[in-house]
Amino acid sequence: MSVPAQMRRGFADFFHLEVSGSIVLLVATISAMILANSPLTETYFALWETKIGIKVGTFEFIESLLHWINDGLMAVFFFVVGLEIKREFMVGELSSLRKATLPVMAAIGGMLIPALTYIIFNADGAGIRGWGVPMATDIAFALGVLALLGSRIPVGLKVFLTALAIADDIGAVLVIAFFYTAEIHWYWLGIAALLFLLLVSFNVFKVRASYLYLIVAIGIWFAFFESGVHATIAGVLTALFVPTQPRRRPIEFVVWGREKLNELEQVGMQGHDALENHPQHVLAEALRQAARHVQSPLRRLEHTLHPITTYAILPLFALANAGIPLSGGRFFDILLQPVSLGIVAGLVLGKQIGITLFSFLAIRLGLADLPTGVSWVQLYGASWLGGIGFTMSIFVSGLAFLNDSFILQAKAAILVASVIAGIFGFLILFLTSQSQTTAETSEAAA
Structure with a gap:
């Protein structure tokens, strides 16, 4: 598209x-x-x-x-x-x-x-x-x-x-x-500034873990709340x-995904019941996670x-x-x-x-x-x-x-x-x- x-x-x-x-x-x-x-x-x-x-x-x-x-x-x-x-x-x-x-x-x-x-x-x-x-x-x-x-x-x-x-x-x-x-408490704004620098480091080192951003965001919110802003x-x-x-470029996902889909097709042809086919679940989960990172x-x-x-x-x-x-x-x-x-x-x-x-x-x-x-x-x-x-x-x-x-x-x-x-x-x-x-x-x- x-x-x-x-x-x-x-x-x-x-x-x-x-x-x-x-x-x-x-x-x-x-x-x-x-x-x-x-x-x-x-x-x-x-x-x-x-x-x-x-x-x-x-x-x-x-x-x-x-x-x-x-x-x-x-x-x-x-x-x-x-x-x-x-x-x-x-x-x-x-x-x-x-x-x-x-x-x-x-x-x-x-x-x-x-x-x-x-x-x-x-x-x-x-x-x-x-x-x-x-x-x-x-x-x-x-x-x-x-x-x-x-x-x-x-x-x-x-x-x-x-x-x-x-x-x-x-x-x-x-x-x-x-x-x-109304009133600014610079001490708390300073803490917020340090937390923003931490976010900058996340970007520089390509950190993509959402929970880390969430923890820092809560800290920034509290610092702003206490600062008066x-x-x-x-x-x-x-x-x-x-x-x-x-995290993963679309073209990389397409190449990798085709390989995994071929593997999934081979595993699915082995005749195991869907609930017992552990390799199938592993491959499906890997595809789901990879698609999310695209x-x-x-x-x-x-x-x-x-x-x-x-x-x-x-x-x-x-x-x-x-x-x-x-x-x-x-x-x-x-x-x-x-x-x-x-x-x-x-x-x-x-x-x-x-x-x-x-x-x-x-x-x-x-x-x-x-x-x-x-x-x-x-x-x-x-x-x-x-x-x-x-x-x-x-x-x-x-x-x-x-x-x-x-x-x-x-x-x-x-x-x-x-x-x-x-x-x-x-x-x-x-x-x-x-x-x-x-x-x-x-x-x-x-």
Whole structure:
């Protein structure tokens, strides 16, 4: 299979996983909203404050369940994000300057304009720290909306939105690392640096044992947690050290595999019962292990962890964080606060303006090309979907604000803005795109 064919197959798998994951994420979000506004509301909020941890002698590491989800499990999510970023830079849509320019420029516009829009509403207020909240894009929900449109949407638009969201993730990681770190303990960062050097040595000496990387990754996570830098950053940085080269080259495996298959054929013809044929089991296991080593550690880890983050970690994060009390007219009062207005305006207006404007500039200046089969109206429709901030925006809001009332305002605004952006993005693309089948029928009639 050629590299372009592998890339198309890989993107198709990624797209379908994100789309199905968005359904699970939606169910978790609705469940959180129902629980937060039901007779179980006190139990729902108390559950996430349950203390969990370990204690050995004088050492103890105990945090609330909510912290374990937001700082622990989400580090795994960001580790997968890091793997995706590295893959995109190696062989994907960010692998060359020409290919990367459009989604990167669009992402920059989609972060800069929403942040400035938010600041307009909160320039003189206590909520100014929330400028990073409307910068994020939730890739799962954005691709989920595209999936509803089926064959109406060209592949080029799906690839563009995916690359834009990944570039957006890079921006979110940088914002978290540089602007939402309150206090730094350099001693622990020094320990993390030494552990990163250990990962470098693993790469130099071609160490491929996954469990060694896992042990060091846990150590890096703990060091970051104690350093004051958000522990999820450890996930992204650790992913960058995961090897991209397999232990065994494919052509070597083909030659070796043919020999083993011939041996397996000879052993299988000896007439032994399958349960008694020990040589057959040995050969089959050797083939299985060798086939595993043909795949790079990066691809293997991404293939293993992506479904876990999509179907378990992100839905659990939404279940724990998306519960917003809607009692009485309080919800509408919350939406009229400067923090809420800034986030809604940033996600709904800032995203579409920033993505479209910076994309136009990149193409007009000759730095990039409009994706094949994609019209300007379709790109504009996709820019609306960039305003679906949801999980990433909620995550950033938890870092930006220490005040519970601000966090509540941010969550309410993110929910409303994401719904508005999703609906308008869907309608624009639905009304301006015709399905592939209809297009082919029209061409045949002409």
